[in-house]
Amino acid sequence: MIHDMKPGDVVGDYKETILDLYGGISRVVLYTDIETPYPDGKLIVSTTDKDGIITHVNKAFVEMSGYTEDELLDAPHSILRHPDMPSVAFKDLWDTVNAGKHWQGYVKNLRKDGGFYWVKATVIPNIRQGKVVSYTSVRRKPSRAKVEECMKLYPTLL
Amino acid sequence: MPYQFTVSPDFSPDHLSGWYIFNTWLQKQTGQSIHLEMYSSFQSQREAIKRGNVDLIYANPFDAAMLVREKGFLPLVKAVGVSDEAIIAVNADSLVDDVANLMPGTKVAVTEDPDVRMMGMIMLEPADLDASNTDIVVYDTYVLVAKNLLQGNVDVGIFLAEAYDDLSHIIKSKLKVLVRSQISVINHSLMIGPKFADKRDEIQGLLVSMDQDDKGKGVLKSLGFEAWAKVEDEEMEFMIDLMDTLAI
Structure with a gap:
């Protein structure tokens, strides 16, 4: 399940917008300019089913997203979708992994408290007995230079 | 048989x-x-x-x-x-305190240990470093990686965390850990x-x-x-x- 973001969860001054997410979901999101730096040495790992519903998260995912594990499990992965991310990036992601290939890119993720964090994400299809059964996403610390490139590029794709 | x-x-x-x-x-x-x-x-x-x-x-x-x-x-x-974890370390006298400040051309000491080397190289990515813009030097053991860091022959060492922890206190006192992975799986x-x-x-x-x-x-x-x-x-x-x- 995914809910509209609540002002009580947000830290700092925020802006408000409505995002149209995959699967016909509409969500009110509240977002701030506060960045949480990606922690050194950690990987954020999650698995989703074929519809993008989260089935597994690791501790780093919980810590960085600001949500509890219970809030994340069974929620669509788009719970992390930040309004500054162009939808074309996610279309490319899904087209790529649905074709059985891996996808890699730089993503600005939205936290429960309205803040954000940048990641270098790799998504691969999990193939069992020749069939795609789920997807695993592993996020690692991005280089600042790559993040700055994306900060210039992504607004042109919105 | x-x-x-x-x-x-x-x-x-x-x-x-x-x-x-x-x-x-x-x-x-x-x-x-x-x-x-x-x-x-x-x-x-x-x-x-x-x-x-x-x-x-x-x-x-x-x-x-x-x-x-x-x-x-x-x-x-x-x-x-x-679990297998990796450490990025430099000489204690190095001016570098953050991986992100390492520059292209950095000499990186590794062993042949493939998973540790991979994790270590991932931890160098925040500095935009990879195999194409670093000088990778392969040693037989982690003790040799440490020795060459101490002698200033290389800039950075990638260690199996367990092997780093097993180094003597004297050696470790002359090294500085920049990052320790926390991957766990x-x-x-x-x-x-x-x-x-x-x-x-x-x-x-x-x-x-x-x-x-x-x-x-x-x-x-x-x-x-x-x-x-x-x-x-x-x-x-x-x-x-x-x-x-x-x-x-």
Whole structure:
């Protein structure tokens, strides 16, 4: 399940917008300019089913997203979708992994408290007995230079 | 013909005799003849696997995909509470305090240990460093990596965290850790090959209960382990998928 973001969860001054997410979901999101730096040495790992519903998260995912594990499990992965991310990036992601290939890119993720964090994400299809059964996403610390490139590029794709 | 057992060449030298003790214990418990062959390099071990000369292996996670997907190996157990983590360290006198401040042309000391090298290189990515813009120098042991850092022959060392922690206090006092990985889900596993697979359940059962008697506990201690935990097929598949994402 995914809910509209609540002002009580947000830290700092925020802006408000409505995002149209995959699967016909509409969500009110509240977002701030506060960045949480990606922690050194950690990987954020999650698995989703074929519809993008989260089935597994690791501790780093919980810590960085600001949500509890219970809030994340069974929620669509788009719970992390930040309004500054162009939808074309996610279309490319899904087209790529649905074709059985891996996808890699730089993503600005939205936290429960309205803040954000940048990641270098790799998504691969999990193939069992020749069939795609789920997807695993592993996020690692991005280089600042790559993040700055994306900060210039992504607004042109919105 | 005895079954052939081998151990990932990155084993700690302190535990070499422990693996022979473990093999003797395993032969007694199973009533099977098992020969332990230690290879000095990952390359020579992989050639033996390709020739079909390995039936049981304590495998580096980097080789798990090849073992499962190309050679039909199945997971048995992993050591409880043990995971492979990497450390990036520099000379204590280095002006660099953050990986992000390392520059292209950095000389990076590594060993042949493939999963640690991969994790270490990932931890250099925040500085936009990779194999194409660094000078990778391969040493036989982590002690040599440390020595060359101390002598100023290299700028950065990539260590297995356990090997770094085992360095003497004097050496560690002259080094500075920039990053220690906290991945937790990458680990060595004992795996069984197709020729030996009919004994999988029996061996798995023996291993997971090994810590429940004094003799078994003693053998585990000689390996530096507390106990073995069963590895399910899906857990192994997940680790292989994870390694795949990191190799990209």
